[in-house]
Amino acid sequence: MEAKTSDPEPKFSHGALVPRGFALRKASPNVNHPSVTPELDDLFSFLRFSSISTDSRHAGDVRACAEWLTAKLTSMGLATELHETPKHPVVIARNVHVEGRRNVLIYGHYDVQPVDPLELWTSDPFKPEIRDGRIWARGSADNKGQMLAHVLGVEKTLRENQGLPVNLIFLFEGEEEIGSPNLASFLVHHRDELRCDVIAISDTGMVAPGVPTLGYGLRGLACCEAILRGPKGDLHSGLFGGAVANPATAIARLVASMHELNGRVAIDGFYDDVRPLENWERKMWSRVPGVEDADLLKVTGSPGLFGEPGYTATERVWARPTAEVNGIGGGYQGEGSKTVIPAEAFVKLSFRLVPDQNPRQIMNRVTDFLQRHCPPGVEIEVRPGHDGKPYITDPNSKYGLAAQTALRTAFDAEPVLIREGGSIPIVQTFREILGADTLLLGLALPDAQIHAPNENFPVENFEAGIRLNQALLGELAR
């Protein structure tokens, strides 16, 4: 999933790396998986690198992880290159390409999110453990477990068949969690080597255990921050309360103006370019397990579902745009009370966008709206943030159908076709620079806890991922 800005530093450093396999052979009592396979052995080695891309103190761990990956891919017989970027390396690997075969690019990222709050982890985020059939570690789901399944699927096919049925390109980056700042430029510079017919990414989720899931859409994103300024400093609310506008009161009014009472976004023109849901989508989604209201209530822990009228909660997440407050603040934040009128207040907003909304145009409309609705007595500054376009492709294109077949094979179940509520800006970048569409073959479960403490990935999904890769390359070759 998309990058976050820098999280605070982890509580302790994971600089000392355990030699590959060492910890597994001297297994901790918590490692209760019945038999450790060579594949899991590889994954555990991969997971032990604290490759936190946002934290410069982990730059060495990110590099060590890239080098381990390079060695692994090389050992499989792939032509592998570690490319420097201004920050963390890109690793490229390819088999011997044969004229006339399909060119397939598989993307993944070996960097991970920070781990704090560390005290909420049941086990060390960089000492993977298997408990209850799941692998617990930072990056187990996002994205090391999912990407390594593809690597190991290729390894297996190469071992079994002495070759692959397609011209494969692995593209693995170490900067996804910081917004892939160098990848677009890398793609431009290596456009010819990376030319491909289709791209596959396993960096999203399955709707429920055992339900193979093909994602064909992603929401886009537009972020901004608004700051309201009133008095030159915090004022005593007794001496001045009533005379001047309170920026915290004003930010509340401004934020409230962005939605109608029923939850619909009230920003002028916000829905103008929204592509309506198709009937087949609504029908398909109504039968998708794991995303019913009861599921969403359970996974979020919210007291109730709420949102734009006329759509199910799942439709709202997958195919409708939103305006969210990611942070609001102003005035006294400590315990008890302090009777001040704050000098300023802020709100951090993000807008999830759907086809065919344009992030820049939306941000212009948002800025205009916020400025026009700024309450009296305060001054407003709107700071635009990062953005990314929404994405949609046809799940029933020839590649989409190949992916569906591969999913059916790997999981022995009928795949569901969904869109994702999150944003993977790189998918849009691939389309723009490489001219290829992306198949989203997510393997993480809804409770994978990505970006959070106790991230986890089922062993069976890891194994299914290996089968999926084998089936996918076979299907795409047809």
Place this chain on the structure above:
Amino acid sequence: MEAKTSDPEPKFSHGALVPRGFALRKASPNVNHPSVTPELDDLFSFLRFSSISTDSRHAGDVRACAEWLTAKLTSMGLATELHETPKHPVVIARNVHVEGRRNVLIYGHYDVQPVDPLELWTSDPFKPEIRDGRIWARGSADNKGQMLAHVLGVEKTLRENQGLPVNLIFLFEGEEEIGSPNLASFLVHHRDELRCDVIAISDTGMVAPGVPTLGYGLRGLACCEAILRGPKGDLHSGLFGGAVANPATAIARLVASMHELNGRVAIDGFYDDVRPLENWERKMWSRVPGVEDADLLKVTGSPGLFGEPGYTATERVWARPTAEVNGIGGGYQGEGSKTVIPAEAFVKLSFRLVPDQNPRQIMNRVTDFLQRHCPPGVEIEVRPGHDGKPYITDPNSKYGLAAQTALRTAFDAEPVLIREGGSIPIVQTFREILGADTLLLGLALPDAQIHAPNENFPVENFEAGIRLNQALLGELAR
């Protein structure tokens, strides 16, 4: 002015106390007042104590300050007692009381607010300096400078007349800035010794330099905090945005519902018990200097004035109730963006109340309003905080007229009669426990920076305060 809850610790400790007078005789180059008087010498000694009552690490400084004060009062020939409380001492001093004379109580406090952010002070808050005719130090205005003027006025009268014209009781506490938690109980236990006809306090402000100011009203206060809870933890705004209510969005809507667009408070029954402004008040206040719109704009630095329609800004501050957001928070507070739906959001509210509003009744109405207006999809908790009743007395009572005459004498100018926007809960407590009304003879200037960096108090106001005390006791004796 009323207490605030604990501020963060000061940047460095002021534990090492300079012996009385020492630093003054070895004056720093910044002390550019032409001649240091014995009165200023006393004040500087008093100001050097970092008597920050909210910070337990300064408990020793608070006590040392109380002991210095006790010694000073004793040296003047007053019968002085330092009374222990569960926290900081109360100091009581009295002259020899004579049957049939007026009993006058003068209250003050020797504790001060924290000093952070220390880096914004031009000079050390506990190393008083005189610059541009003002004394710069924490507590110079609030309240050491004002209260010591009364002490030194009494000293002067005792020296000049070998006695006072009234039965005087000095009551000085060290807990005002933390809400006087032990004073009411102290008053109850010492009710007989503290019996008095009238009370005088100099712990408020003058409207403008040279304009003697009699305060006859104070606003009351009611504080609370509302917390809205949604998902059990912060959610990824892509994966879940649209499905559930966002507590930060909801808190904004809830806060916005508290006011009409024009600034009037929208809480049902909020204005029911508000005593209308009298015509003489509006007429008097329209002529009070220093509180015109231009003054308020200048002192606050706000881009514009704003508040309840139908009243001038000064009328709104002195005689109309308000609902203020003192703090609002939820979600990501750092730099840049983090696309979460926060698990919860809070707002800290305070309501400034006027006669004849009842804080408890208002808090019930507020709680009811907040609960009824809580947006869907979140749960609300309202935590009531501290409160204090509003206060009003007749400025033209015999004691009020005596105070006006004393102000006229001390400043050689016609006094103005005002109410204060702030709250001094102890004034209401005095009325309830001791049965006496309070004269508010404020000496601080509007830019005194109380509770803020660079607190200051004009030397001429300090000197006028000494004259005021002498004139006041004379007038009250009549």
